[in-house]
Amino acid sequence: MNLTVEQMFQEIGQAALSLAEGLAGKLLVYAEVEDGVISADVFYVNQVGVVRFRFSPKPMQELIYSFWEQWKEQPGNREWRAMSYVIDGGKFSIDLTYPDQINPDADTSERRPLIVKKHFGDMRVDYSKPR
Numbered sequence: 001m002n003l004t005v006e007q008m009f010q011e012i013g014q015a016a017l018s019l020a021e022g023l024a025g026k027l028l029v030y031a032e033v034e035d036g037v038i039s040a041d042v043f044y045v046n047q048v049g050v051v052r053f054r055f056s057p058k059p060m061q062e063l064i065y066s067f068w069e070q071w072k073e074q075p076g077n078r079e080w081r082a083m084s085y086v087i088d089g090g091k092f093s094i095d096l097t098y099p100d101q102i103n104p105d106a107d108t109s110e111r112r113p114l115i116v117k118k119h120f121g122d123m124r125v126d127y128s129k130p131r
Contacts, residue, residue, distance in 0.1 A: 005074060008067040012085055013092050015060040020044040020052075028119050029056070029085040032108050033068040039108050040064050043116055043125065051116070051125045071096075084115055 016029045025045030032039045040056035072079045080096035
């Protein structure tokens with residue numbers, strides 16, 4: 001895969017939107033990446049007003065990993081460890097977290113709920129049927 005970073009932004013958004021059945025609000029892709037390892041999940045508000053959880057399928061994980069690799073190769077870019085990709089009201093934003101900004105004593109299962117709360121507040125998250 002040899003897409004530019006900008007193309008990858010679009011591809012990640014399209015892949016996330018294809019998972020968001022009944023999307024009716026904000027969508028979040030949260031990913032953590034290291035050499036050879038990726039964790040990526042999608043959260044979005046559905047028509048019932050509940051935040052739905054979806055595992056990212058392998059092609060989307062590979063795309064995010066490729067984005068991570070491409071990002072590092074660009075002059076002036078630092079290697080990031082976590083990404084919050086948000087689509088809200090037809091606009092997207094990406095927030096990158098760098099290794100020195102991550103608590104080394106915490107793991108993804110501790111960090112992810114904090115990011116979800118940051119974006120969705122106290123909305124209930126439906127973790128059933130994540131595929």
